Amino acid sequence: MVPAEAENWTEPPFAGVIKDGYVWGRGAIDVKNLAAAYAVAVRRLAARGADFAGSVIFAATADEEEGSVGGANWLLHNKPDLVRADYVVNEGGGAFTLAGGRRIYDLTVGEKGTAQFRLTVHGEAGHASVPLRHGNAVVTAAEVIRALHAHRPKVTLDAVSPEYIAVLVDDPLLRARLYDVETVRDALEELHGRNEGAARQLEPLYGITLAPTVVHSSSKAVNVYPQRVEISVDCRIPVGYGEADVRAEVEAALAGVDARWDMEWLGTVLGNASPYPSPLGDAIARTLTRLVPEAVLAPLHCVGFADSNYFRSSQPEAVVYCFAPSVVEDGASVADRYHGVDERIHVRDLALQAIFAEQLVGELLG
Numbered sequence: 001m002v003p004a005e006a007e008n009w010t011e012p013p014f015a016g017v018i019k020d021g022y023v024w025g026r027g028a029i030d031v032k033n034l035a036a037a038y039a040v041a042v043r044r045l046a047a048r049g050a051d052f053a054g055s056v057i058f059a060a061t062a063d064e065e066e067g068s069v070g071g072a073n074w075l076l077h078n079k080p081d082l083v084r085a086d087y088v089v090n091e092g093g094g095a096f097t098l099a100g101g102r103r104i105y106d107l108t109v110g111e112k113g114t115a116q117f118r119l120t121v122h123g124e125a126g127h128a129s130v131p132l133r134h135g136n137a138v139v140t141a142a143e144v145i146r147a148l149h150a151h152r153p154k155v156t157l158d159a160v161s162p163e164y165i166a167v168l169v170d171d172p173l174l175r176a177r178l179y180d181v182e183t184v185r186d187a188l189e190e191l192h193g194r195n196e197g198a199a200r201q202l203e204p205l206y207g208i209t210l211a212p213t214v215v216h217s218s219s220k221a222v223n224v225y226p227q228r229v230e231i232s233v234d235c236r237i238p239v240g241y242g243e244a245d246v247r248a249e250v251e252a253a254l255a256g257v258d259a260r261w262d263m264e265w266l267g268t269v270l271g272n273a274s275p276y277p278s279p280l281g282d283a284i285a286r287t288l289t290r291l292v293p294e295a296v297l298a299p300l301h302c303v304g305f306a307d308s309n310y311f312r313s314s315q316p317e318a319v320v321y322c323f324a325p326s327v328v329e330d331g332a333s334v335a336d337r338y339h340g341v342d343e344r345i346h347v348r349d350l351a352l353q354a355i356f357a358e359q360l361v362g363e364l365l366g
Contacts, residue, residue: 002026002065008341022344029345030338031091034324035060037350041357052365059083064307072307076314083311085318087280087364089357090308092322095331096295097167103295104167106331107284108322110159110273110301111309112204112236115246116266119144119231121259128223138217140259141229145212148233151253153208155181156238159301160205167298168198178202197332204303208249209236232266236303239271272312273301274319283364284323287356292327324353 004013004026011017011024018024023033042058059082063071075083093108121144123137162179169175169191177187184206191199203209211234219226235246243265250263276299288295302308302322311320326334326349337343 002030002339004341004343010342013343018347021348022346023350024342024344026343028337028343029334030343031324033345033350034091034353037324037353038357040354041361044354044358045361050362050366052361054086054365056361056365057083057085061307073310076310080314084315088308088311088315088318088320089280089284089360090306090311090320090322091324092302092304092306092308093300094323094325094353095334096326097330097332099167101294103292103327103330104163104298105288105295105323105325106161106164106300107276107281107297108302108306108308109276109281109299110239111271111305111322112159112238112301112303113241113269113271113309114305115235115237115241115243115268117233117235117246117250118264118266119233119250120262120264121229121231122261123227123229124225125219125227126225128225132225135225137226137229140257141215141231143257144254144259144261145215145231147253147257148210148212148231148250151210151249152185153210153249155184156207156241157181157184158240159238159303160202161298161300163296163298164300165202168195168201204236205301207238208241208246209303210249210253211235237271239273239301242270243268269305269309270313271301272309274312274321276321278319280319280321280364283360284321287360287363288325290359291352291356292325295325325356327352 006013011019013026016023016025038058039060042056045056059072059075061071061075063069093106096103096105121137121141123140124132124135126132157179160179165175165178169178174187174190177183178191188199188203191202212231213234214232216230217226218228237246247263254261285297288297306322308320308322311318328346328348
């Protein structure tokens with residue numbers, strides 16, 4: 001459950017108010033919208049009474065925001081036959097970017113994993129009234145954080161879509177450099193100067209990311225040098241990478257820092273992906289272009305996390321994609337609403353998601 005402080009909202013966050021062409025409320029775009037759209041689609045399919053070349057399963061699961069302890073992860077481990085499928089379409093994906101009169105839709109075919117860890121930086125305890133020129137764990141921790149932030153991990157192109165780069169970058173020379181492992185890091189720096197939004201969308205796709213997020217001191221007193229400072233780091237890893245790869249990047253990042261540190265893993269979930277192209281991908285493309293003729297699909301790996309990861313791990317034979325298209329508002333317009341104040345979705349986009357789901361079943365199984 002993502003919290004919402006009602007006093008900061010234009011409309012009550014849990015009332016589902018329809019106003020100004022939008023459905024307002026927490027989860028309106030992440031992801032109660034899709035639960036509602038799929039429920040409507042399944043009901044309409046059932047009402048038609050048509051014969052399909054397979055079964056349609058509607059699984060509405062909770063808890064994805066809180067570790068999936070009682071949601072899809074639990075279901076797949078304890079009642080896997082209830083959701084065993086050849087094809088799975090899940091939340092995420094479907095955002096579009098306008099380019100040259102076309103709508104480029106991202107089709108999420110895989111997801112990076114997470115490898116969160118904690119670094120403990122050790123120092124010399126003492127009274128802060130005496131300057132500690134060497135061994136100050138706080139100062140050393142600051143150097144560690146700066147080194148992690150500045151580090152350029154090894155580049156991988158497995159999650160990068162040339163179609164997506166072509167949408168976000170109009171300079172052909174820069175595009176070429178963004179698809180070359182030897183030049184991509186410098187090219188990203190240049191892109192940050194030209195188009196910060198595009199750079200922020202592309203950079204996470206190229207490999208391991210290291211993001212220090214929480215710092216704790218072993219001392220609560222202002223006048224005491226702590227013996228330890230703990231730095232929590234959120235790390236996202238490409239498909240095929242694991243803890244050993246992360247450890248190697250951390251060691252490379254801190255090679256020039258004079259620090260004594262220990263590393264503790266907080267939790268690791270490996271990334272995975274489904275094959276593309278596939279019959280599911282083809283059906284998605286046909287359905288989408290029937291509804292949105294100027295649409296073009298760009299397969300990508302998600303840099304966040306969704307329950308699709310659990311479906312691929314539990315049912316490796318299944319093809320699992322994330323896709324929920326919109327047509328009124330592009331991805332950039334709605335990005336800040338996820339988990340944000342005044343979360344809302346345009347009613348036409350919500351309707352499209354229900355229509356798309358219904359027609360996709362007919363396209364794939366009809």
